Amino acid sequence: MLKAAIIGLGWWGRTIAGLLKGNSKLSLVKCVDLSPAAGQVAAELGTTFTTDFSAAINDPAVQAVILCTPHSQHCEQIVQAANAKKHVFCEKPLSLSRADVLKAVAACNANGVALAVGHEKRFEPPIVELFRMAAAGELGTLLQVEANFSQDKFVSMAADNWRLSEKEAPAGPMTATGVHLLDLSVGLLGPAESVCVRVRQLGSGLKNGDTLGLLVGHRSGGNSLISAILATPFEGRFAVYGSKGWADVRDKAHPEAPQGWVLTVNSRNREKTVREYPPANAVLANLEAFADAAAGRAPYPVPQEQMSANISALEAVFRSARSGNIEIVNNGDRQ
Numbered sequence: 495m496l497k498a499a500i501i502g503l504g505w506w507g508r509t510i511a512g513l514l515k516g517n518s519k520l521s522l523v524k525c526v527d528l529s530p531a532a533g534q535v536a537a538e539l540g541t542t543f544t545t546d547f548s549a550a551i552n553d554p555a556v557q558a559v560i561l562c563t564p565h566s567q568h569c570e571q572i573v574q575a576a577n578a579k580k581h582v583f584c585e586k587p588l589s590l591s592r593a594d595v596l597k598a599v600a601a602c603n604a605n606g607v608a609l610a611v612g613h614e615k616r617f618e619p620p621i622v623e624l625f626r627m628a629a630a631g632e633l634g635t636l637l638q639v640e641a642n643f644s645q646d647k648f649v650s651m652a653a654d655n656w657r658l659s660e661k662e663a664p665a666g667p668m669t670a671t672g673v674h675l676l677d678l679s680v681g682l683l684g685p686a687e688s689v690c691v692r693v694r695q696l697g698s699g700l701k702n703g704d705t706l707g708l709l710v711g712h713r714s715g716g717n718s719l720i721s722a723i724l725a726t727p728f729e730g731r732f733a734v735y736g737s738k739g740w741a742d743v744r745d746k747a748h749p750e751a752p753q754g755w756v757l758t759v760n761s762r763n764r765e766k767t768v769r770e771y772p773p774a775n776a777v778l779a780n781l782e783a784f785a786d787a788a789a790g791r792a793p794y795p796v797p798q799e800q801m802s803a804n805i806s807a808l809e810a811v812f813r814s815a816r817s818g819n820i821e822i823v824n825n826g827d828r829q
């Protein structure tokens with residue numbers, strides 16, 4: 495049983511805390527939040543509480559941290575927790591720059607602790623099947639991804655919420671939902687070579703932008719077309735096209751309250767298949783994979799090179815949003 499502390503008891507920290515109740519692999523022993531008012535939530539969860547991150551990571555009763563804090567803090571908190579020999583599950587994005595993600599990964603490796611990231615879409619059963627088909631060659635050469643993750647959960651947020659700030663959430667919807675699709679795209683088509691993004695405020699009061707269109711050119715030659723909108727009702731779709739066939743996953747609801755998926759596969763010279771998937775909790779599956787990795791039972795299924803490749807591409811997306819130009823991704827191999 496991995497004894498964990500949640501750092502940040504806001505929307506997602508509370509969501510994760512709720513999922514861990516009665517879990518056989520992970521138990522929540524402490525909660526940390528800068529706001530003393532969150533102590534009441536910790537009491538209801540039956541855990542101890544502190545406002546002091548350092549005290550939590552130096553508590554011998556804590557073996558792991560689950561970081562649900564603002565994006566700009568992720569890198570430093572990963573490094574501090576790893577140096578205190580705590581396993582780290584960090585919410586997405588792992589960091590906001592390539593330099594920081596490399597620092598975070600290095601700190602975890604130097605201290606021999608597991609590192610996991612909150613990209614739960616990787617754990618959705620139809621996405622697992624899509625990755626299996628791709629790896630087995632059933633789709634042929636992978637050509638192009640088309641994906642959309644949109645929602646309207648932020649439209650009623652206070653304008654000064656950190657999630658709407660340029661510092662914490664550059665390129666509007668990118669750190670909210672787009673980064674999940676970038677992660678899957680890099681996982682399938684490999685590192686990105688160039689990106690071109692357009693972010694505009696069109697349908698809401700979200701000054702940081704509510705509508706994002708992103709074209710990612712992968713080194714493999716394939717493309718990913720990513721759409722992320724924060725001013726329209728929920729949409730979740732991930733499709734990959736290959737030289738032998740394509741697979742398309744449609745989400746019925748946001749990962750906060752999954753309602754299942756539909757996987758459509760169209761292979762050349764075969765009948766098109768449409769398969770319904772019942773609801774499954776991918777957020778919890780991701781946390782359990784983290785516990786397995788921390789205990790040495792199984793490697794964490796997202797390779798660290800893909801974590802770094804995703805953030806390297808993300809950094810270029812931020813540059814492209816500012817410049818309005820195509821930006822080259824720094825994967826560490828440029829002179």
Ligand SMILES: NC(=O)c1ccc[n+]([C@@H]2O[C@H](COP(=O)([O-])OP(=O)(O)OC[C@H]3O[C@@H](n4cnc5c(N)ncnc54)[C@H](O)[C@@H]3O)[C@@H](O)[C@H]2O)c1
Nearest residue numbers: 501502503504505506507526527528529562563585586612
């Ligand atoms: N995987 C997903 O699908 C998903 C969904 C929602 C949010 N998230 C991620 O979860 C993270 C948190 O987002 P949120 O929407 O819950 O934000 P939030 O503002 O609701 O919660 C953040 C909490 O962290 C606390 N906090 C800030 N700095 C802290 C510190 N140094 N120590 C302890 N507590 C601190 C704040 O007081 C707040 O309660 C972000 O990385 C976000 O991208 C992921």
